[in-house]
Amino acid sequence: MALLDEQVLIEKASEGDADAFEILVERYEKGVYNLAYRLIPDRDDAMDITQEVFLKAFQALPKFRGDSRFSTWLHRVCVNACLDFLRRKQRTQTYSLDEPINLKESSVVREVRDDSGSVEDVIETKSLTETVLMALNSVDEAHRTVIVLSDIRGYSYQEIADMLGISIGTVKSRLHRGRMTIRKLLPAEQIASPVVKSDERRDRR
Amino acid sequence: MNCRDAENTLSAYLDGQLSEVERKPLEEHLEQCENCRRALEELTLIRDALRSLPEVEMPEGLHGRIMAAVRAHAREIKQDASECAGEAGNLRFDASKAGTDSPSRQKVGFFRRIVNRMSNMSARQWIPLTAAAMVLVMLLSVSGTLFLTEGGFGLNRAAKMTEQPGSPGFAASPETPSGYDGFGGLKAAAPPLADEAEGVGMLTSGSRTVAVAERKFIKRAQVAVEVSRGKIRETAEQAEGIVATNFGYIEQSSMSGNADKEMTSYYMVARVPSESVDKTVDELSALGRVTKRDSSIQDITDQYVDLDARLRNKINQENRLLEIMGEAKTVGELLQVEGEISRVRGEIESMQAQLNNNDKLTSLASVSFSATEEGSNPKPPSPWSDVWRVFVQAWRNLLLFAAQVAPSLIVLAALFLGGAWLVRRRARKTV
Numbered sequence: 161m162a163l164l165d166e167q168v169l170i171e172k173a174s175e176g177d178a179d180a181f182e183i184l185v186e187r188y189e190k191g192v193y194n195l196a197y198r199l200i201p202d203r204d205d206a207m208d209i210t211q212e213v214f215l216k217a218f219q220a221l222p223k224f225r226g227d228s229r230f231s232t233w234l235h236r237v238c239v240n241a242c243l244d245f246l247r248r249k250q251r252t253q254t255y256s257l258d259e260p261i262n263l264k265e266s267s268v269v270r271e272v273r274d275d276s277g278s279v280e281d282v283i284e285t286k287s288l289t290e291t292v293l294m295a296l297n298s299v300d301e302a303h304r305t306v307i308v309l310s311d312i313r314g315y316s317y318q319e320i321a322d323m324l325g326i327s328i329g330t331v332k333s334r335l336h337r338g339r340m341t342i343r344k345l346l347p348a349e350q351i352a353s354p355v356v357k358s359d360e361r362r363d364r365r
Numbered sequence: 366m367n368c369r370d371a372e373n374t375l376s377a378y379l380d381g382q383l384s385e386v387e388r389k390p391l392e393e394h395l396e397q398c399e400n401c402r403r404a405l406e407e408l409t410l411i412r413d414a415l416r417s418l419p420e421v422e423m424p425e426g427l428h429g430r431i432m433a434a435v436r437a438h439a440r441e442i443k444q445d446a447s448e449c450a451g452e453a454g455n456l457r458f459d460a461s462k463a464g465t466d467s468p469s470r471q472k473v474g475f476f477r478r479i480v481n482r483m484s485n486m487s488a489r490q491w492i493p494l495t496a497a498a499m500v501l502v503m504l505l506s507v508s509g510t511l512f513l514t515e516g517g518f519g520l521n522r523a524a525k526m527t528e529q530p531g532s533p534g535f536a537a538s539p540e541t542p543s544g545y546d547g548f549g550g551l552k553a554a555a556p557p558l559a560d561e562a563e564g565v566g567m568l569t570s571g572s573r574t575v576a577v578a579e580r581k582f583i584k585r586a587q588v589a590v591e592v593s594r595g596k597i598r599e600t601a602e603q604a605e606g607i608v609a610t611n612f613g614y615i616e617q618s619s620m621s622g623n624a625d626k627e628m629t630s631y632y633m634v635a636r637v638p639s640e641s642v643d644k645t646v647d648e649l650s651a652l653g654r655v656t657k658r659d660s661s662i663q664d665i666t667d668q669y670v671d672l673d674a675r676l677r678n679k680i681n682q683e684n685r686l687l688e689i690m691g692e693a694k695t696v697g698e699l700l701q702v703e704g705e706i707s708r709v710r711g712e713i714e715s716m717q718a719q720l721n722n723n724d725k726l727t728s729l730a731s732v733s734f735s736a737t738e739e740g741s742n743p744k745p746p747s748p749w750s751d752v753w754r755v756f757v758q759a760w761r762n763l764l765l766f767a768a769q770v771a772p773s774l775i776v777l778a779a780l781f782l783g784g785a786w787l788v789r790r791r792a793r794k795t796v
């Protein structure tokens with residue numbers, strides 16, 4: 161997607177040209193919003209952050225050197241804004257970030273069971289994608305960020321490492337531990353069934 | 366290889382991130398170990414489920430919010446740049462670090478400091494400030510109301526003149542629509558409209574009076590007459606003749622009658638050049654006994670200026686896109702730029718249509734005329750008409766008052782919201 165004209169637009173926008181910047185906004189706002197929404201699953205918060213990201217990007221554009229793709233740079237601004245937001249929010253809550261993730265008895269599992277009485281009901285009503293998404297939202301943010309960037313936004317390990325300023329080894333281990341956490345959070349009946357069955361389930365959606 | 370080592374490399378294996386050397390022992394382990402095989406299977410399921418998540422749509426209005434914030438910032442940059450023209454360049458991005466090295470910078474810094482001070486205020490500090498502002502605004506609006514009702518010519522942007530020579534009951538009827546067209550615009554006694562249309566308007570705001578060149582006005586006039594029995598057709602012909610001799614045209618007309626197919630009323634809306642509105646209205650008024658005569662001016666300058674600015678923005682954007690299209694190297698690029706150009710073009714065309722329509726409205730005034738037969742709609746004077754008149758008068762006063770108070774209420778609401786927002790922001794910042 162690295163278009164020739166993007167360089168022109170970026171140059172004009174960094175001189176304060178809001179019209180040129182609008183074209184860039186139109187091109188990337190959906191991706192940025194999706195990233196924010198997956199990191200902070202609240203529509204209003206994700207909207208606030210998306211707005212903040214583009215304003216920050218517009219202000220900081222003269223510092224953009226072009227050594228990464230513009231979209232990668234934007235996504236990095238977005239990830240930082242989301243992590244800032246989560247940190248601020250976390251500090252206002254009572255529990256600590258460093259607390260180990262509650263594995264078996266996670267809120268996700270409980271929530272699912274509370275909703276619908278029996279496990280059979282859960283499997284009837286929730287697709288695997290939905291339960292995975294719910295589980296993802298209760299994974300802590302360091303791990304969730306890597307999963308979202310890798311599995312949902314499709315970035316490579318190297319790109320994620322650059323974006324977050326961590327080593328590839330850390331990306332690898334966070335991704336794996338995050339996925340393992342999701343696996344442990346899922347109802348056994350849903351995850352342990354053979355691949356064919358769960359494919360059928362997804363099709364029914 | 367034991368299970369723990371194997372498990373730790375499963376994700377990287379799944380993503381194809383293992384080297385040949387790392388992959389071999391893992392694959393060997395997987396062949397023997399059912400547990401690790403199942404773990405790999407489940408991780409694959411999870412990853413695929415995540416990959417298959419659909420993108421969510423952008424919420425409505427988000428794009429507008431983003432661009433509003435960006436444009437506000439762009440304007441700020443421009444202001445800073447022009448206020449400190451001498452030291453342009455890198456000023457733009459450290460202006461917020463409150464420089465105080467030149468007198469012009471100090472001015473900017475002063476407002477910044479006020480804003481900073483305000484955003485650092487606590488909720489307790491906000492309450493007295495808001496209360497004081499509320500009292501001030503109340504005083505202003507009360508004095509403004511007094512001033513206006515005494516015939517002063519203050520903040521009014523839609524001036525209106527009403528003559529009501531005929532029966533009072535009719536003239537004060539609540540269906541006087543044309544006066545209420547100016548965005549809840551204020552109505553007050555004003556000099557005759559002929560003197561101010563199309564000229565230089567005066568906009569009074571606070572204590573400063575600013576002359577704005579070439580204000581845009583829309584003029585409207587309404588005339589209603591009663592004519593003798595059987596004269597409706599004749600009156601209609603005369604009215605249409607008057608419009609023609611004043612270089613206008615009939616936009617819409619209708620004639621209606623009673624059961625005997627006798628015509629008892631006539632109605633038309635005509636467009637005439639702004640400069641001949643008064644002559645047309647005079648001539649139409651001479652066609653019968655005038656029961657209603659009413660004219661209004663609506664100031665649409667702000668709308669006009671805004672639309673004009675947006676149009677110019679879009680045209681710039683289109684030109685830029687055209688330049689970019691010239692540089693496109695591949696068909697894919699070309700198509701993408703073309704798509705953007707056609708979208709921008711569509712917006713330009715609709716804005717131009719709106720501007721043209723405004724131009725038409727400002728150069729051609731709208732005159733509506735109605736004629737009714739005497740006695741076709743008998744209105745015997747009754748004691749109720751007085752009651753009605755008083756009621757209508759009271760209602761009008763109430764509306765006038767509401768129109769006066771509305772801006773104050775908006776200011777108040779803005780203060781409250783602004784205060785709340787700042788407090789919230791501060792809370793976020795400090796917690």
Ligand SMILES: [Zn+2]
Binds near residue numbers: 399401
């Ligand atoms: Zn094993």
